[in-house]
Amino acid sequence: MTSCRKHREWLTFLGFVTPNAVLFLTFTYWPIVYSAWLSFTDWDLLRPTHETVGLDNYLKLLGDARFWRVLGNTAIYATTVVIVAQVFSFTLGLLLNMKLRGQQIFRTVAFLPHVTMTAAAALVWVLLLHPQYGPLSAVYSAFGVRGPNWLDSASMSLGALILVGLWKETAFASLFYLAGLQGLPQECYEAATIDGASKSAQVRHLTIPLMGPTIFFLLVTGTIAATKAFDTVAIMTEGGPVYPDTSMYVYHLYTLAFREYQAGYASAFAFVFFLVTIGVLILQWRALARRVHYGE
Template sequence: MSRRVRRNLVAYLMLLPTLVLLGVFTVYPIINSFMISFYNWDMMSPIKRFVGLQNYQHILVDPLFRRAFANTILYVVCFVPSVLLLGLLAAVLLNAKIRFRAAFRTTLFLPYITSLAATGIVWSRIFNGQYGLLNYLLSSLGLHGVDWLNDARYTMFNLVLFGVRQNVGYVAVVFLAGLQNISREYYESANVDGASAWRRFRYITWPLLSPTSYFLLLLTTIEAFKVFLQVYVLYGESPGPNDSGLTLLYYMFNEGFSDYKMGYACAAAYVLFLIIFIFTLLQMSLSRRVNYSA
């Protein structure tokens, strides 16, 4: 046995535990759930009835699925630009030479590593229509309080605000890492040429930050499509008044674990995968035009 073969064998043996865990807990569930999507199964009975594409066909005509899809798209459209813009603004401010910068950075990042369930309980108290902190602040300003959690008009506002507050710290830290990788020589040359702050940002910072921006755009879009826990911790078993907070992941959860239609829920999961895949391809196509054109 040659030395190269021995080295490769040792490498594969060291990777074997990881490959086994990956196969058992990732690859097998993916394949198995895809197969289940073609069956009618309630998780209780060992018998699975093959229905072919019936689950997928029913999804396309289900008005509740269309409502969940519309709510999810609305959340994505509101959440992604908000968290990226606020994260970029926070990163630019933190990149400046200010006092207590490390403390501000830690404070901004802290909600991201805090338990979402615990944060949700606090936010449900803040948005409470009777004794919530938000209504107390509004009343102190002479404004009428709002029943935030029981009015369908404010459901998406609550979810987006909650999601942005939870994720803006992570976005800011990633943007900050991208800003600190930009050479100071570009800014020094621009200062010599008398470029304004806006022109430095427009022609130096933003083009060189485009790979980081694309990475965060892709990541936050995928996370937005998977919104679930925010809805659950704020509204419990009912996804907001008149299903105003029903999202695709919440829809799958209800179908699988409340109505015990696991085959149908798996089919919905792969429809969601297809939707995210299409959006990812669109963003990749856009990135090829934007990232390297500046």
């Protein structure tokens, strides 16, 4: 290959890669670096200047009861949504993989929550959960029970958010489980059937291990998505009814920056959150990666 041709190939390569790289650097990596730097300042988001405050924001954060509260709420939300959604969606995936009449319709309906805009879905859930006018209240009334005030109650509002999170995540994960189940080697099941393995034994000893990569992928992506929950919180509860006791991390971070004008402190919040999420993902990786088999 001549050097001129090599040069041309390089130019072509750069021509294709540069636009994407520039956009990524500008809109993804630069904000991360800038946010990390801001976390060492006292910027209020408005002044053109800011002073460096060293580790003050991080030290303040460790002693801030609100930080621990929203971190705890987010951990409860993410753990519940991710784990319970895997159970629901795996079961749903198995059901959707069965040969039934009208299965395409069931599959479409099952996946609808994921394609529905979160803001619209959250508003619908607000109406569904309304203690007097929501359809659920009719169910309670039928049993002569007064329905709970999901969004008014400090003890129930996190539960309401978890319910909506589960509803969305189950729909998303079930599609992946369905796709994974359809790709499983049938000869394994045929051999197991000949060996007399029951259906439940086949699920435990064949389906779950073979679905390992899908389960692992969904645990990782589900954790990332659940910890970032913002839109349902903003629309359904605005972090209430007892803020910040019933709020979540990202909503609180937004409040700090845009309502309390503490952009430097909010950046420290964001950066700690980034590190905590990475830490959780590493733990997941260490605990599960060895148990996941990728075939062959």
